[in-house]
Amino acid sequence: MSFSTNLQLPANFTSDQNYQFEIRAAQIEDVPGLTEILADSFHSQEGLLGWAYPFLKLGIYEDLRNRLRTTTQHHICLIAADCTAKLAMKDSKNSDRLAAIVELSLRSKNPFTSERVLYISNLAVCRNYRRHGVAQELLLKCEQIALSWGFQDLYLHVLENNYQAHQLYRKLGYQRHQVDFSWGTWLLGRPRQILLHKNLAAK
Numbered sequence: 001m002s003f004s005t006n007l008q009l010p011a012n013f014t015s016d017q018n019y020q021f022e023i024r025a026a027q028i029e030d031v032p033g034l035t036e037i038l039a040d041s042f043h044s045q046e047g048l049l050g051w052a053y054p055f056l057k058l059g060i061y062e063d064l065r066n067r068l069r070t071t072t073q074h075h076i077c078l079i080a081a082d083c084t085a086k087l088a089m090k091d092s093k094n095s096d097r098l099a100a101i102v103e104l105s106l107r108s109k110n111p112f113t114s115e116r117v118l119y120i121s122n123l124a125v126c127r128n129y130r131r132h133g134v135a136q137e138l139l140l141k142c143e144q145i146a147l148s149w150g151f152q153d154l155y156l157h158v159l160e161n162n163y164q165a166h167q168l169y170r171k172l173g174y175q176r177h178q179v180d181f182s183w184g185t186w187l188l189g190r191p192r193q194i195l196l197h198k199n200l201a202a203k
Contacts, residue, residue, distance in 0.1 A: 041124035
């Protein structure tokens with residue numbers, strides 16, 4: 001269960017391709033579909049680690065379900081759902097399709113400090129709905145919620161080789177705050193995690 005906001009949800013928007021999307025708070029019944037989106041976005045089913053995919057997916061499912069069941073101040077999980085068919089048929093029984101997810105929560109800035117900041121995580125879009133502006137709309141909604149909670153700074157991580165995501169974040173005004181060190185980067189040559197920051201008062 002999520003901390004309530006003063007903003008009205010659900011909120012609707014139309015993509016350039018005339019898809020009708022609804023942004024709303026995630027519900028327990030959304031967890032299976034959201035698990036699929038997160039697992040597909042952040043983990044590969046191919047190669048040597050493909051065997052671990054079902055276990056990773058199960059972990060995602062349990063973690064997300066637990067977060068939605070727990071009432072935590074300054075935490076919300078938002079989803080975007082394709083409601084084009086439902087609206088066209090004017091039939092509330094026609095289920096919408098989950099398109100994307102994002103979470104907004106208060107957490108420590110890094111393991112070495114007690115400073116807590118408002119942090120965006122788990123931004124993931126279903127393959128079928130990428131390049132429809134869904135991620136941008138979710139990020140803008142996170143900004144509105146942050147301001148309604150009284151926060152003026154937002155943080156998020158992005159891999160240094162995720163060029164498409166970097167483009168989106170630069171467009172929305174996020175700037176590099178720091179480069180995180182990890183043993184995986186040093187020993188295994190994995191891409192670094194870049195912490196980005198946006199000051200909402202600087203608009």
